[in-house]
Amino acid sequence: MGNGNRALSDPLFRRIGAIADRRGVQAYAIGGFVRDYYLMRPCTDIDIVIVGGGTGGGIAVAEELGREVKSKVNVFRNFGTAMLRVGKWEVEFVGARRESYRADSRKPIVEDGTMEDDQRRRDFTINAMAFGLNADNFGRLVDPFEGMEDMEAQLIRTPLDPDTTFSDDPLRMVRAVRFATQLDFRIESETFAAIRRNRERIKIISRERIAAEVEKIMRSPRPSKGWRLFDESGLLELFFPQLSKLKGVDTVRGRAHKDNFIHTLKVLDNIVPHADNLWLRWAALLHDIGKPRTKAWDERVGWTFHGHEVVGSKMIPGIFREQKLPMDERMKYVQKLVFLHLRPIILSEDEVTDSAVRRLLFEAGDDVEDLMTLCEADITSGNDAKVRRYLANFALVRRKMKEIEEKDHIRNFQPPITGEIIMETYGIPPCRTVGIIKEQIKNAILDGEIPNEYDAAYALMEKLAAEEGLTPASR
Structure with missing residues (x-):
């Protein structure tokens, strides 16, 4: 794994070492920067520990470096730290410290310490390695806890x-x-x-x-x-108790359901190659979250989870709140995918009708591609023939969606006849009848009974209004 000298080829490190030498203190690059150099992972954050000069020793070196490179230094005196940007680097300075804790708090009591004290307070051995930056030990690896051996192992x-x-x-x-x-x-x-x-x-x-x-x-x-x-x-x-409850298998009369926790983790890994989208990954993790609450035994068909997609989608806001995830459009997106995740599967099992595809496009809107990706990831059967059959059916659903979308423009569509048009035409206030007529027009378009066009929708409105006993308002 070589020595650390190549890691320190940027002149910034010699500059920090020179400031430390002038001030009679020791400087070390420590932690993630050192670890990631050996792991060949990209890293632009550098943590510098200054030994000597008290808990403010790190701040003093940072301020001198800031003056030299003409960069603003953010100082956090309470924590004894300072931070600045130098080119591509985000550099944080801290004085070497010793920490001790009380049982009821994770906030340490901090005192000045030696380099070894500072390394001892690190979380893991691979994060406790340091490179010397002073002239007399520049590039030397300081590794008292055998972090290097742990990296290799x-x-x-x-x-x-x-x-x-x-x-x-x-x-x-x-x-x-x-x-x-x-x-x-x-x-x-x-x-x-x-x-x-x-x-x-x-x-x-x-x-x-x-x-x-x-x-x-x-x-x-x-x-x-x-x-x-x-x-x-x-x-x-x-x-995360809701996720924990997915674990385990119940058996009745020799019939068991699959372990939904293991299945969920397979779906999550399946989606990774197709999704950098963090929230699509969350939808994969939570798609079956409603199963424990809906699990039932049916003598004829065995284990059932009826309505788990509805129950699961209702659980999403509570889970997001509890896990401190964003309570905004991202939560609604996950909720929608959990709610719809069975729809393409049901479609692919039955004959793929135009009206079912129209409804899917209407409900999923711009998220329909993500929904299909989630459904494909959801096929985790060990039976290869079954997986092939499902994927072929999904390919058919995707083809059908493309044809219908090009023909009918259903995705995110608003029916051409609005409630305002109905009320104005018949001189009526907002009421249940307006909602009924609007809903029937929407369904007629989704079911392919009329095209998604104004004239056809208007004609249907006239027919439905007459059935409701409405007459046009006089102009």
């Missing part, structure tokens, strides 16, 4: 006793899962056992902090790994 391990690390700051349990998922590493067995032992401590962590880590898991190449680790560690049932 692809292990997530804590520098100190893991029970102390996780009890001090329980967010680190979630971060362990996040790094294991992002980097495809393994959590070392003693570290993982400590997560299980300390899992209840997660309750003191704010949901916003957990949500930020979960987002990184959801954006990773195989997000199922993170959810599986959350489950095995016992964290899942504590912060």
Whole structure:
């Protein structure tokens, strides 16, 4: 894996080292920058630790660098940190510190410390490695906790006793899962056992902090790994009980349903190659969330989950609120896909009628492509012939959608006859009759009984109004 000198080829590092030498302090690049250099991952954030000069030592070096490169320095005196941009780099400075914790808080008591104190307070060994920046140790790797060996073994391990690390700051349990998922590493067995032992401590962590880590898991190449680790560690049932309830299989008279948790994780991984869209990934994770509440045994057909898409879509706002996800159009998008996720599957099982496709286009609108992607990801059968048959049927549904969309322009359509036109024509106020006529015109268009055109819709309005005993208002 080579030494760190190539990592420090940017003149910025020599400049920081020179300022540190002039001020009689030591400077080190530490953490993610060092880790990502060896993993050959892109990284534009640099954390610099300054040893000596007290807790404000980092701020003093940052301010001097800011003057030299003419860049604004943001100082956070309460935390003893300072941050500035230099070219492509976002550089954060901090004084080396020792931390101690009280049991009821994840806010540490901070004191000045040595370099080893600072490395000891890091979450994982792979994040505790540092490069020296002073003239006498420039580019030297400082790795007291064998982070390099853990990188080569692809292990997530804590520098100190893991029970102390996780009890001090329980967010680190979630971060362990996040790094294991992002980097495809393994959590070392003693570290993982400590997560299980300390899992209840997660309750003191704010949901916003957990949500930020979960987002990184959801954006990773195989997000199922993170959810599986959350489950095995016992964290899942504590912060996401609705997902945990998907687990397990019931059997009656020798007939079992599939494990919906395992199925859900397969759907999530299936969608990843087709979707950078974070919210489509969330729709995949939550598409069957209503199944535990709708599970029933039917003597004739076995296990059923009738209406789970309706129940699931109603659960989405509560889940988003609880998980501190955005309560805006993104939530409504996930809710809509959960509600509609069975529609193309039902279509592909039956004969594909024009009117069913029109209704799908009308209800899904611009999200119809994402809905089809979700449905294709939802086919997780081990039976290859069944998968091939479903995918062929979906291809037929897609073809039919294209034909009908070109012919009828149904996607996001508004029926040509509005409530205002009906009220004006017949001189009536807003009432149930207006709604009935509007709905019947909409259905006639979706069912292909009349074209999606003004004249045809107007003629149908006249017919329906006459049946309701309405007469046109005199002009």
